[in-house]
Amino acid sequence: MSGHGAAPYIYLGLRALQHRGQESAGMATWSSHAGLYQHKSMGAVHEIFNRDAVESLRGSVGIGHVRYATTGRSSARNAQPVIIPTIDREIAIGHNGDIVNFMSVKKSMQREGTAFFGSADTEVMGQLISYEYSQTHSMPTAIRRAMGALSGAYAIAMLHGNTLYAFRDPNGIRPLCLGALENGYAVASESVAIELMGGGLIRDIEPGEIVMIEKGQQPRSYKSQNTSSRAHCMFEWVYFSRPDSVLDGKLVYNVRKRIGETLARESPVKADVIVPVPDSGRPQALGFSEESGISYSEGLIKSRFVERTFILPDQKLRRQAVRMKLHPIADVFNGKRVVLLDDSIVRGTTLREIVSMVRSVGAKEVHLRIGCPPIIAPCYFGIDMKDRNDLIAASRKEAEIAQELGADSLKYLSLNGLVKSIGLPENQICMGCITAKYPLNIPQEQQRFQQSLNDF
Ligand code: SF4
Structure with missing residues (x-):
């Protein structure tokens, strides 16, 4: 400045x-x-x-x-x-x-x-x-x-x-x-x-x-x-940026709300309550609730003093931090058919813990709705998703992932739904990690799938 x-x-x-x-x-x-x-x-x-x-x-x-x-x-x-x-x-x-x-x-x-x-x-x-x-x-x-x-x-x-x-x-x-x-x-x-x-x-x-x-x-x-050619990172709107920011003319909050509405139309479910995975799943869950008529509830309470698990440097630390970070309100879940709405799934570690936590306080059914298509490929442009083996969707189908996460059902947002929710032409959005097609040539890309970016 x-x-x-x-x-x-x-x-x-x-x-x-x-x-x-x-x-x-x-x-x-x-x-x-x-x-x-x-x-x-x-x-x-x-x-x-x-x-x-x-x-x-x-x-x-x-x-x-x-x-x-x-x-x-x-x-x-x-x-x-x-x-x-x-x-x-x-x-x-x-x-x-x-x-x-x-x-x-x-x-x-x-x-x-x-x-x-x-x-x-x-x-x-x-x-x-x-x-x-x-x-x-x-x-x-x-x-x-x-x-x-x-x-x-x-x-x-x-x-x-x-x-x-x-x-x-x-x-x-x-x-x-x-x-x-x-x-x-x-x-x-x-x-x-x-x-x-x-x-x-x-x-x-x-x-x-x-x-x-x-x-x-x-x-x-x-x-x-x-x-x-423009290639704005879709993940900024999906997860990374704050909802109160405007990126390339699009308010992140509005994009996330549209994602929730789109998901509700694409993948409806019979449920009693919809609960966001805080923080970045909130506007999506609100959009899903308004579109589907399922009531919205804040059932997972986040500690204000634990950092985002995605950013912690190793998997073991991330797993331990989940339980510190989120605590379920039993009344919201007990005996209910629950939709949990998360912004995306990268490794699945956090969500697996959350599903098990929600079941432990009495949820009858747990349905996952994800506000981003499956992340199947690494990011080479500044988001920490560099090892393909870490990505739960790189080698598994939707049903297998649902099983692995312990959910009754799992549905991702479609690629078309994502593009429409962002509101920019498809050819102006980078979607490399969900399509494995990148806007730039990546030197030695095939080897990079197996190796750390630090080797390059
Ligand atoms: S590959 Fe994915 S995370 Fe990386 S810049 Fe492109 S859209 Fe964003």
């Missing part, structure tokens, strides 16, 4: 975006008098940034980042913003997404003598921009050239002196938007961050667009060379 005293605003924005990553967080700001300040560490935003830490970050422009690792290990070394030297002053980069060809670019840069200090793709992006800047002495041109060499998903905020750059990959896979604050401008992955900083959304940053914000000036826009 740009304005007077950036760090407190960035802190608010990061708190609003905590759901996007809980492993590490960081901030970098720029003061004309004293240069670059930075503070980053492992942990949640409120743990890292106490009052002293926020006050130590001087300057009226800065960026912040929350991370969960998809490419590059989860370590303090890979925490962002990543700081890279250039021919004049450092750049600080915060990146959401995964760059699929970063290893080949990294290897060729290493052959030319560039040294890397971490394993993340973001550093490759930064080093390449720094190199191009040394050749062209124009930062927008350097960014454009780097975008031409790198392929994948990236929504980036970058600080160079007093200037903030924000740019988005040519397919617009990950979200990025521009907003106005009282004394300046802000960019963020989700519009809710801008609202919680006290500002308002201006617009989405276009796929392939580079936005440059200088102090006291209107944002300027540059286009990178190819902005051919």
Whole structure:
């Protein structure tokens, strides 16, 4: 953001975006008098940034980042913003997404003598921009050239002196938007961050667009060379983003509610009560209830202080956390035919625990309705679904999954139903993980099905 005293605003924005990553967080700001300040560490935003830490970050422009690792290990070394030297002053980069060809670019840069200090793709992006800047002495041109060499998903905020750059990959896979604050401008992955900083959304940053914000000036826009086909990640609407965010013109809450209505029409069921799997299943369950006439009830109570299990780094931890996280209200379930509505199934660990919990408090029947088609293939673009073997639907049919999860029935949303609920043309949505057809060529994709992304 740009304005007077950036760090407190960035802190608010990061708190609003905590759901996007809980492993590490960081901030970098720029003061004309004293240069670059930075503070980053492992942990949640409120743990890292106490009052002293926020006050130590001087300057009226800065960026912040929350991370969960998809490419590059989860370590303090890979925490962002990543700081890279250039021919004049450092750049600080915060990146959401995964760059699929970063290893080949990294290897060729290493052959030319560039040294890397971490394993993340973001550093490759930064080093390449720094190199191009040394050749062209124009930062927008350097960014454009780097975008031409790198392929994948990236929504980036970058600080160079007093200037903030924000740019988005040519397919617009990950979200990025521009907003106005009282004394300046802000960019963020989700519009809710801008609202919680006290500002308002201006617009989405276009796929392939580079936005440059200088102090006291209107944002300027540059286009990178190819902005051919859009492929917005469907999973942002299904699960990842907050329901109060607007992504590429579509309010997430409305999309989720339409998903519930569609599911009710596609896969009706005779039941006494519909219960959402909180939090992201709530609007879907509401839509399902309104469409079907089955009464809606909050039967699973979530502890406010346990993090999202999907984001925890290993399966055993995730399983233990489910019982800590959700507790059933026995009265809601006892003797009832229950529909449980969840946003999606990735591994199935959480849902299996929930079904068994609901049965243990007396549910007569448990029917699962899922607000996303089966996830059958890995994501290479920044969502942590990289190992095909982890995906419960990769090798099982609906009936087998129902059995494995202990449910009386299981129905997924159809692909067509998902597209209609999002409200964008099908050819503008990435659905790689549900169709195994990706908007970009993935180097060595067949091997990647069996291996960790860290090997590439
Ligand atoms: S593969 Fe799936 S999760 Fe990954 S970007 Fe595409 S739709 Fe989103």
